[in-house]
Amino acid sequence: MPWTIWKHTTVELWKLLLLTTAVLVGVISFAITIKPLADGDLSAFDAIRFMILATIPMLSYALPFGAGFAATLVFHRMAQDNELSASHAGGIGHAKLLVPAAASGLVLAVIVGLLSDQVIPRFLRKMEQMITQDVARLMVGRLSAGETVEFNGNLIYADSVQRIDPSTMRNAAGAEDVISLYRAVFGRLDENRRLQSGGTAERAFIVIYRDAESGAGSDSIVGLVADNFNLWGDSVNAESSEKHQQFFRVPSAFKDDPKFRSLTELRELKADPRLLPKIRVNHDRLGLRAASIAMLQEIDRSLRDTGSVSLSTTQGETITISARGLGRLDWLKRPFVPNQNGEIVIERQRSTGEITRSVSSAAVIDTVQADEPSATRVLAKLTLSEVTTSADDSASGRRRDQQITGVLAPSDQTASLRSLGFDELLDQTGYGGEGVPPALAEVQRAELRSNGHMQRESVSKAHMRVAMSAACFVMLLVGATVAIRLRDALPLTVYLWAFFPALGAVLIISTSEQWAQDSLLPGLLVMWAAVLGLLAYAYATYRRVSTR
DSSP states (O other): OOHHHHHHHHHHHHHHHHHHHHHHHHHHHHHHHHHHHHTTSSOHHHHHHHHHHHHHHHHHHHHHHHHHHHHHHHHHHHHHTTHHHHHHHTTOOHHHHTHHHHHHHHHHHHHHHHIIIIIHHHHHHHHHHHHHSOHHHHHHHHHHTTOOEEETTEEEEEEEEEEEOGGGOTTOTTOSEEEEEEEEEEEEEOTTSOEEEEEEEEEEEEEEEEOTTTOTTOOEEEEEEEESEEEEETTEEEEEOSOEEEEEEEOOGGGGOGGGSOHHHHHHHHHOGGGSHHHHHHHHHHHHHHHHHHHHHHHHHHHHHHSEEEEEBTTSOEEEEEOSEEOOOBTTEEEEEOOTTSOEEEEEEOTTSOEEEEEEEEEEEEOOOSSGGGOOSOEEEEEEEEEEEEETTTEEEEEEEEEEEEEEOSSOOHHHHHTSOHHHHHHHTTTTSTTOOHHHHHHHHHHHHHHHHHHHHHHHHHHHHHHHHHHHHHHHHHHHHHHHHTTTSOHHHHHHHHHHHHHHHHHHHHHHHHHHTTSHHHHHHHHHHHHHHHHHHHHHHHHHHHTO
């Protein structure tokens, strides 16, 4: 066995490989740090840490090209120095001469595979956390630059912004940061990314809390506190001088992207899609809406059976409604059917014992909630029209409209429905059957779309990692065989003949991975065709060399 030539070739190959990879990793890591640093997402010190963390993920790209470059130069030098010709004359065939390249390729393929599966996802999470975990810094940086901040379908813009120490404010106990906004504009997008509602405030505060259950890089709770808040949209056009409060959840980005997960985690994700937050959001929304419709059905049965229903409110009140039943479902609300006298009677017993009796000509119970994923129970709103009110029959008054908010379900099913598995909840809500309420059908379709995309993305990510590992092995063979074949050409010319086919294969693998997320089978076929095409190029080159 030609151990001497193998040892010599392997040592030279790995020396050049490590040097080339170090240079490539440094350049690429610096390049990807520029944008977040320029956008203000990273401080100067964080940029250095970010670049150091980026060196490991960049190995998945630097190692294959570094290996191809090293193989090209090493074998080209050996060919020009007639070392390979002398070895061949001594009875060592071209196949044996390529053993160091093939063995090194196999080792690198295993290394790239392990890095892609176990190491790189962890480093990508750390990089993402550095950019996203300081929500206040992101908001201040982007709002100060005149940009609109978007998170979880919520939009925020302000003419000026200032970061405030939470300890200096009385009502910010436990807050991580407080941001003061001047002349702020807020918006809410629907699922089709159309502007659903919005508001303006002369002065507002953004109060940021960290979700205590998840640790660093976890979700953040963003609270909006505004005075003189003007609200519009969703059939609402109101101006309020009272303090407006609203809370949103800003999810951690790496939880919603399969690229941050190992193959084991991707298999777990396929088995239980609810582990992905964007699917969990739709799952929770579907469970809440199903519980809302169940509440309306329960109220309707009670009214038709007994002529009345008693409901509690979040303020500790008891509402007793007398009517013949509920009318047709309109999204997540239903009108009350008046009794034989054309009236709907509402008795409202407050926590103090005071009883108010109201008679309305029309009433609607509405279970729509603004932030469905964050809601933990069904809360309904009663809207009464043409109301005549009396308190203990000692005083009476007439109001055009009246609203009672915070009405609770007699038996709330939100928690039990949300605890069901992905397929179980779809079956429970009648997916695929006739007569599914539009409010449920909309979320069912969204949940299935998200799950289908996640399943395809998980498979495509797994295949891409394996394909990149295989391409690393093949790129070494391509570099070695092309170098032997073009022994009389300039080193740069030789490398270009090896570099461009390898680059094309890597680009096709990356592009087809994105394509596979929409069309799985065609994308995977093109992905592996790129690897096989590069292998065929290496084999064809070897055949021409071996016949000399």
